[in-house]
Amino acid sequence: MMQDAYQPGRVYQFNFPTVIRFGSGVWREIAPHLKQEKVQRPLLVTDATVAGLEFFHKIHEHLLENGLSPTVFCNISKNPIKSDVLKGRMAYHEAGCDAVLGVGGGAALDVARAVALAVHHTRDLFDYDDLTGGDVYVTEPIPPFYTVPTTAGTGSEVGRSAIISEDDTHRKRILFSPRLMARRVFADPTLTYALPPGPTAATGMDALTHNMEAFLARNFHPICDGVALEGMALIAGNIEKAVHEPQNETARALMLLGSIMGAIAFQKGLGVVHSMSHPLSTLVDMHHGLANAINLPYGMAFNLKYCPEKFQRMAQRLGLSSGRDIPDFLLQLNERLNLPTTLRAAGVKEEHLEPLTELAVQDFAHPNNPVPVSRADFAQLYRQAFGAC
Numbered sequence: 001m002m003q004d005a006y007q008p009g010r011v012y013q014f015n016f017p018t019v020i021r022f023g024s025g026v027w028r029e030i031a032p033h034l035k036q037e038k039v040q041r042p043l044l045v046t047d048a049t050v051a052g053l054e055f056f057h058k059i060h061e062h063l064l065e066n067g068l069s070p071t072v073f074c075n076i077s078k079n080p081i082k083s084d085v086l087k088g089r090m091a092y093h094e095a096g097c098d099a100v101l102g103v104g105g106g107a108a109l110d111v112a113r114a115v116a117l118a119v120h121h122t123r124d125l126f127d128y129d130d131l132t133g134g135d136v137y138v139t140e141p142i143p144p145f146y147t148v149p150t151t152a153g154t155g156s157e158v159g160r161s162a163i164i165s166e167d168d169t170h171r172k173r174i175l176f177s178p179r180l181m182a183r184r185v186f187a188d189p190t191l192t193y194a195l196p197p198g199p200t201a202a203t204g205m206d207a208l209t210h211n212m213e214a215f216l217a218r219n220f221h222p223i224c225d226g227v228a229l230e231g232m233a234l235i236a237g238n239i240e241k242a243v244h245e246p247q248n249e250t251a252r253a254l255m256l257l258g259s260i261m262g263a264i265a266f267q268k269g270l271g272v273v274h275s276m277s278h279p280l281s282t283l284v285d286m287h288h289g290l291a292n293a294i295n296l297p298y299g300m301a302f303n304l305k306y307c308p309e310k311f312q313r314m315a316q317r318l319g320l321s322s323g324r325d326i327p328d329f330l331l332q333l334n335e336r337l338n339l340p341t342t343l344r345a346a347g348v349k350e351e352h353l354e355p356l357t358e359l360a361v362q363d364f365a366h367p368n369n370p371v372p373v374s375r376a377d378f379a380q381l382y383r384q385a386f387g388a389c
């Protein structure tokens with residue numbers, strides 16, 4: 001029996017509880033809502049770029065005008081590390097904060113979520129690593145936690161986990177608990193207008209990857225499958241408009257929704273593409289979305305022969321006549337988005353391929369790929385993505 005078929009007698013759990021306020025101008029609801037929740041001193045966790053943008057100043061001003069006393073913490077890395085979280089916790093305690101408001105892309109929201117965890121959980125941060133059973137230690141209170149996405153990519157705003165790397169090795173660790181979900185998401189497409197074309201394309205391709213990998217992932221989850229199919233259609237239909245017309249509200253809104261849907265869907269699992277991409281962040285500090293954009297056509301070509309029926313269903317939602325067209329469609333989409341189509345073009349060197357392969361084999365995402373991925377498969381996939389064959 002297929003792993004994603006219903007298994008009689010088995011009990012399943014599906015999780016969709018987050019309140020999402022979605023639409024232009026919902027950032028104005030943040031201050032009234034925090035006041036209603038008796039929050040007085042929120043810690044605003046963001047990155048240094050977002051902290052300098054006009055909309056961030058507006059949100060900050062709006063909180064002040066409503067009588068709140070926010071503290072801004074923006075001292076975080078592109079790929080977040082443990083010391084970012086510990087500094088954020090220190091900022092929280094020093095300012096006497098009573099809530100955490102994450103504003104930004106995946107990195108800022110992951111740090112915000114990890115700070116919310118660390119405020120009252122004082123063991124070593126990586127004792128809470130889900131892959132070593134650390135969620136059992138998540139027993140203390142979590143301060144009120146809210147998210148405000150400013151990219152359409154990771155969907156971290158609706159997630160329950162934070163990916164934080166070790167400072168020295170850059171090995172990725174996953175902090176996870178259902179209690180780390182945001183109490184409320186304020187998803188305002190106008191906050192994504194300031195994202196330049198390159199990051200809009202790369203983060204959008206991350207969202208497309210989430211929807212496609214979640215749809216293909218093993219496990220029985222028709223709810224996520226439906227969300228993922230619609231999510232990939234929204235991304236594929238709007239990513240070029242969002243890149244080329246940055247203030248197109250409809251395109252930005254549907255991209256933001258597609259990225260949220262991708263993150264909702266990937267509670268089902270991810271696959272080979274993310275396992276190829278995580279090591280590129282670890283080893284050469286490549287942007288996560290860019291890594292997924294480059295790897296996606298090769299990873300999909302790898303999976304195509306094992307689940308042609310699912311590729312046919314994806315092709316319908318992507319406006320293609322055959323599932324076999326998907327890898328080429330993705331390559332051409334990258335070209336139209338002015339993204340590199342090989343790892344070589346993105347600065348990866350041939351000597352990186354061997355250590356990348358080692359890390360990919362150990363990665364947590366590929367066990368959910370629809371077919372097993374061997375070490376030899378990863379080596380071959382990296383060579384293809386590198387542009388060597």
Ligand SMILES: [Fe+2]
Pocket residue numbers: 154206210274288292
């Ligand atoms: Fe991702």
